[in-house]
Amino acid sequence: MTQIKALVITGFGTNCETEMAHACRLAGAVSEIAHLSDILKGKIRINDYHFLNLPGGFLDGDDLGSAQVESVRLKHARIETTGRTLFEEIVTFFQRGMLILGVCNGFQALVKSGLLPGSPFGKRRVSLIFNDSAKFEDRWVRVAADPSSPCIFTKGIDHIYLPVRHGEGKFICDTESTLDEIRNGRLASLKYADGSSEPTMTYPSNPNGSxxxxxxxCDQTGRIFGLMPHPEAFTHPANHPGWTRLKELPSKGEGMVIFDNAVQFLRGIV
Amino acid sequence: MPYRVEVGLKPGLFDARGERTKRQILHAFPSLSIDLKIRCLDVYTIDASGLNDEWISEAFLDPVVQDIAINEPLTRDFDWYIEVGYKPGVTDNVGKSATYTLKLITSNESPVYSARAFLISGALTREAATGIARDCLANSLIQYFRVMDPDEIRTVQPQISVVTLNHTPSVQDVSLTLSDSELAALSRERTLALTAEEMKVIASYVKDPLVIEERKKIGLADKITDVELECLAQTWSEHCKHKIFNAEITYEENGRKEQISSLFKSYIQRSTAEIREEAGADDICVSVFTDNAGVIRFNDEHNLVFKVETHNSPSALDPYGGALTGIVGVNRDPFGTGIGAKLIFNTDVFCFADPFYSGTLPPKILHPLRIFEGVREGVEHGGNKSGIPTVNGSIVFDDRYLGKPLVYCGTAGIMPRVINGKLSHEKTILPGDLIIMAGGRIGKDGIHGATFSSEELHEESPTSAVQIGDPITQKKLTDFLLRTRDLGLYRALTDNGAGGLSSSIGEMAQLSGGCRIELDKPPLKYQGLDPWEILLSEAQERMTLAVPGEDIEAFLALSKQMDVESTVIGTFTDSGYFHCTYGDKTVAYIKLDFLHNGLPKMKLKAHWKDWSEADPQTPVPADHNAKLEEMLSRLNICSKEYIVRQYDHEVQGGSIVKPLVGENCDGPSDAAVIRPVLDSLQGVVVSNGIIPRYSDIDTFHMTACALDEALRNYVCVGGNPEHWACLDNFCWCDPVASEKNPDGEYKLAQLVRTNKALYEYTKIYRCPLVSGKDSMKNDYVGQGIKISIPPTILISVIGIIDDITTAVTMDIKKPGDLIYLLGMTGKELGASEYFATYGIIGSSVPRVDAQGALKRYKRMNEAIRKGLIRSAHDVSDGGLAVALAEKAFAGSVGISADLSKVAVDQDLNDTEILYSETQSRIIVSVAPENASAFEQLFGSDARRIGQAIPDRELLIQSRRGGLIIDSPLSKLKASWKATLDL
Structure with missing residues (x-):
């Protein structure tokens, strides 16, 4: 069996790299954490890997809006050895058929650099803005998956329970037609849901007003996926906020399914 | 020609920040009844020319949702435009990121300054708008604001907050041949915070012929330089030297006199030493009281590092910046311990005045709600942006914290016991190692922080002591240093906190035997700083390292790659001197021994007086349901969810027992459990105890109760009582008697009694103190008003749980479970929350039976390991009634309890049983099938007082029969949640 190689990028304010790498490992991949500067230096090459992870955090302190600086860096900072931008490198990675996952700040980076929803890559058409509460909030939410979505990562999920931890997570499109495109392409693979797993606009089940x-x-191919909730924060069953109320602990955390799906898919193609 | 850029949400989109700002304004001005609309804009001022509009848009605009206007107003559709930006020299994190971003696009570095604009629509006068700007939106210590109408905005000029110091750096010689009063005046003028006595010791050092001789050789006059004087004042400050804790004290109690040679040595250090010796091979302490933080064993591979600090004075002046600097500052303590630890959690405890305070405010005092919000946000940004989970904390309210709020920030780290073959908790430095400063640059920020915090807050307190932390610069620094640590590229490190380089290098120099600092080498934020300012600046996000010459190239190369500024600023030596140069001249040359050991001991008097007020007859409420709701809504008891939710408590993926627990994730957890190593089931437990109300009666019992509270919280979640350690953090009102402080001897006696209790109780619990901190001048003096905080000690406990899957939370789990109360209830309502509702203090402060408690805690741990306990909650503020209510509504499961089943040590009435604050009590729930095993284990110490019931109600039966409380949980919970739902 081929080793699936996961790369987890950190640096400049990213802070969920350890648990993201841990989740990749639990799913069966070998995972490596790389500081962005190692990639820019040419010491580590994105295209030596199969699974690219952009974890959560506060890139550049969210100073100009979440991942705003990162979107500029991806397009302008060049890799010393090749002269290519990180953005070009990521597009090549995608074109090789590989998987890209962005969580929270990583999702914001995918969206703001125009990697999601894609078509065409590079144009920002959706965004993640201040929660309606204008507050950073740490709370657990139920998210329901769209079974008809092409998303590789959410296959087989009905609903899962995950924490959100963000101040800027309100999903918004530039135009109604972009939203229609997302609806028609079944690209919205995860939605905030109420107790009966129906999508909801009611706070706090929908924590930000998305x-x-x-x-x-996800993008049309389902191979790029970004989400605000943190699947890597629920790798162990005792991460669940109500685990002491459960009769029996499940064998793993509900967030693992996202990583398991990714690794399983990659095993099929590499 | 500079550019002024405005960015705002497109019309029609919901402006969440604007709405929140509006809520804040309405909180601050409750009488403002007009219909306000607020829109928020981001303003960037770029000091450059020849920029292309597209570049500016790419850097600052989110085209999906925002519009941009360059050198013109984005809109004139408002009544008042309030711009708030930073004054020159104040850390502007957004401006820094903006500069960086523009450089990515243009390849040129152009300074960018950030500001925020608030566009107000509403019928306000200019005065009212200015009032809002001044009292709610801007802090004039660090920010400017300007108020404009729609006409004025058309001609608005860019505001460039550049620092221009037309000052040529110089070194002054200072004559100390002065009278006592002149010396005291000089100390006050320069914010040295030294007494005339201490100044005289310095004066006689400089007059020593041998010293004069040595100084002459190196080109110094027989006067002291300002660099030396400032360095000595910082090193000898209360903040750094803990003079009161090391003073010679004559303590008098009921006519009996006692000599105490040093509180620290006689009580704190002694307790730990004795506990360690008794523990022998089971000693869990690794490094205590010597480094920036205490180190204990986690397991065979890892050690834990823990430190709690306070940042009170800066938080009083600028709550946001003060608290932010507090949290990122304390991060550097465990980070700078040994050769460096990875940071795994934060804990925060705040003491504020009533946020709904409606009295008049003395000069320079901010409204408590502003302090509350500013501190909350500062810690939010500092913790969340650093990627360190905030897992535990509490808030205490007392109006005496109006004078100074207390902001306790704590951080723990983990480090492999051995790194590259060396014990990681040890520091070594060899002569010849290079001195490196890494991280932020130096500015005037924070100068005199160490000495300023060693004084009371007064109307002329220096504003330069206020600064704003930059968590991202620090995150980049810690990412870099953890990597260089593992690569073995440095030998030792320490943080730059209070006292800046003077303190960090001064301390490190003791390891090699001297140092030579080149004060013209450290990178500055702007030119024009005098050498003493460079040495003393407390500019944040800096670490000092000792790097061997052979590693310097690799160290600097990686530093550059990871976008961290590192500079060689000198050499560690074995000269015996603290030696500074500036250019080719020596500007400081002090014997290390004098610097560190020259400070004379203070001699102080302490006089204890027993509290005279007696307990009145306990008032009995007419309506017990209403009283319980009132108790639950009290500031010290009510839900703190508003704050807790805004702190990330699960980053790093190891969260096991969270601060909010229960059926709806909103019950108040007793303590936190995290799993720092993700492929192990071993956990870290952290808890705290703080109960300053009890100080009114006796600080001895206050301290015993704080310690016991922290320990029982720890035990409730499953912490191991044979593997625990604690930190002491004292915040006192000035305990040095003087004309302006007539009751100083009593306050010092309160401090002595706290230390006596610490010694006595930590010994019984065998819980070693491993680190601590004291902040001794928490008073406010202004316009003839003096406000002193109540003597406050925070006890923070850290320890382990062997298997996190055995952890227990406080919420009732299932109807049918049996409810037990562990421990006897006494008539102890002195200084209780219940008495406080009647304005009574009384005298019956709770007394801790530590021997009995320890037995109980060990049994608790055994029961938890065996899986006998479904839930456990400690009984504290508000007593049994409050604890039962919390347990029930957290679990959404009702409780029926009978007060006649409660074990009492004398004749208590219903009210007293409900609200007594007797310590060491725990309420547990047990599944019926485990009842007999549980009862067997605890014997008569456990009394079954009730049962969980299917109805969501709290039913409490009087001792005489009949229900005295029958309230739906929804109602109780609503009272508990409403108070601080801001």
Missing amino acids: ADAIAGI
Whole structure:
């Protein structure tokens, strides 16, 4: 069996790299954490890997709006050895058929650099803005998956329970037609849901006021996926906030399914 | 020609920040009844020319949702435009990121300054708008604001907050041949915070012929330089030297006199030493009281590092910046311990005045709600942006914290016991190692922080002591240093906190035996700083390292790659001197021994007086349901969810027992459990105890109760009582008697009694103190008003749980479960929350039976390991009634309890049983099938007082029969949640 190699990028304020790498490992991949500067230096090459992870955090302190600086860096900073931008490198990675996952700040980076929803890459058409509460909030939410979505990562999920931890997670589109495109392409693979797993616009089940209750979207191929909730924060069953109320602990955390799906898919193609 | 850029949400989109700002304004001005609309804009001022509009848009605009206007107003559709930006020299994190971003696009570095604009629509006068700007939106210590109408905005000029110091750096010689009063005046003028006595010791050092001789050789006059004087004042400050804790004290109690040679040595250090010796091979302490933080064993591979600090004075002046600097500052303590630890959690405890305070405010005092919000936000940004989970904390309210709020920030780290073959908790430095400063640059920020915090807050307190932290610069620094640590590229490190380089290098120099600092080498934020300012600046996000010459190239190369500024600023030596140069001249040359050991001991008097007020007859409420709701809504008891939710408590993926627990994730957790190593089931437990109300009666019992509270919280979640350690953090009102402080001897006696209790109780619990901190001048003096905080000690406990899957939370789990109360209830309502509702203090402060408690805690741990306990909650503020209510509504499961079943040590009435604050009590729920095993284990210490019931109600039966409380949980919970739902 081929080793699936996961790369987790950190640096400049990213802070969920350890648990993201841990989740990749639990799913069966070998995972490596790389500081962005190692990639820019040419010491580590994105295209030596199969699974690219952009974890959560506060890139550049969210100073100009979440991942705004990162979107500029991806397009302008060049890799010393090749002269290519990180953005070009990521597009090549995608074109090789590989998988890209962005969580929270990583999702914001995918969206703001125009990697999601894609078509065409590079144009920002959706965004993640201040929660309606204007507050950073740490709370657990139920998210329901769209079974008809092409998303590789959410296959087989009905609903899962995950924490959100963000101040800027309200999903919004530039135009109604972009939203229609997302609806028609079934790209909104995860939505904030109520107790009966129906998408909801009611706070706090929908923690930020996202359009269409969107918690995560993928591109048309389903191979790029970004979401605001943190699957890597629920790798162990005792991460669940109510685990002491459960009769029996499940064998793993509900967030693992996202990583398991990714690794399983990659095993089929590499 | 500079550019002024405005960015705002497109019309029609919901402006969440604007709405929140509006809520804040309405909180601050409750009488403002007009219909306000607020829109928020981001303003960037770029000091450059020849920029292309597209570049500016790419850097600052989110085209999906925002519009941009360059050198013109984005809109004139408002009544008042309030711009708030930073004054020159104040850390502007957004401006810094903006500069960086523009450089990515243009390849040129152009300074960018950030500001925020608030566009107000509403019928306000200019005066009212200015009032809002001044009292709610801007802090004039660090920010400017300007108020404009729609006409004025058309001609608005860019505001460039550049620092221009037309000052040529110089070194002054200072004559100390002065009278006592002149010396005291000089100390006050320069914010040295030294007494005339201490100044005289310095004066006689400089007059020593041998010293004169040595100084002459190196080109110094027989006067002291300002660099030396400032360095000595910082090193000898209360903040750094803990003079009161090391003073010679004559303590008098009921006519009996006692000599105490040093509180620290006699009580704190002694307790730990004795506990360690008794523990022998089971000693869990690794490094205590010597480094920036205490180190204990986690397991065979890892050690834990823990430190709690306070940042009170800066938070009083600028709550946001003060608290932000507090949290990122304390991060550097465990980070700078040994050769460096990875940071795994934060804990925060705040003491504020009533946020709904409606009295008049003395000069320079901010409204408590502003302090509350500013501190909350500062810690939010500092913790969340650093990627360190905030897992535990509490807030205490007392109006005496109006004078100074207390902001306790704590951080723990983990480090492999051995790194590259060396014990990681040890520091070594060899002569010849290079001195490196890494991280932020130096500015005037924070100068005199160490000495300023060693004084009371007064109307002329220096504003330069206020600064704003930059968590991202620090995150980049810690990412870099953890990597260089593992690569073995440095030998030792320490943080730059209070006292800046003077303190960090001064301390490190003791390891090699001297140092030579080149004060013209450290990078500055702007030119024009005098050498003493460079040495003393407390500019944030800096670490000092000792790097061997052979590693310097690799160290600097990686530093550059990871976008961290590192500079060689000198050499560690074995000269015996603290030696500074500036250019080719020596500007400081002090014997290390004098610097560190020259400070004379203070001699102080302490006089204890027993509290005279007696307990009145306990008032009995007419309506017990209403009283319980009132108790639950009290500031010290009510839900703190508003704050807790805004702190990330699960980053790093190891969260096991969260601060909010229960059926709806909103019950108040007793303590936190995290799993720092993700492929192990071993956990870290952290808890705290703080109960300053009890100080009114006796600080001895206050301290015992704080310690016991922290320990029982720890035990409730499953912490191991044979593997625990604690930190002491004292915040006192000035305990040095003087004309302006006539009751100083009593306050010092309160401090002595706290230390006596610490010694006595930590010994019984075998819980070693491993680190601590004291902040001794928490008073406010202004316009003839003096406000002193109540003597406050925070006890923070850290320890382990062997298997996190055995952890227990406080919420009732299932109807049918049996409810037990562990421990006897006494008539102890002195200084209780219940008495406080009647304005009574009384005398019956709770007394801790530590021997009995320890037995109980060990049994608790055994029961938890065996899986006998479904939930456990400690009984504290508000007593049994409050604890039962919390347990029930957290679990959404009702409770029926009978007060006649409660074990009492004398005749208590219903009210007293409900609200007594007797310590060491725990309420547990047990599944019926485990009842007999549980009862067997605890014997008569556990009394079954009730049962969980299917109805969501709290039913409490009087001792005489009949229900005295029958309230739906929804109603109780609503009272508990409403108070601080801001």
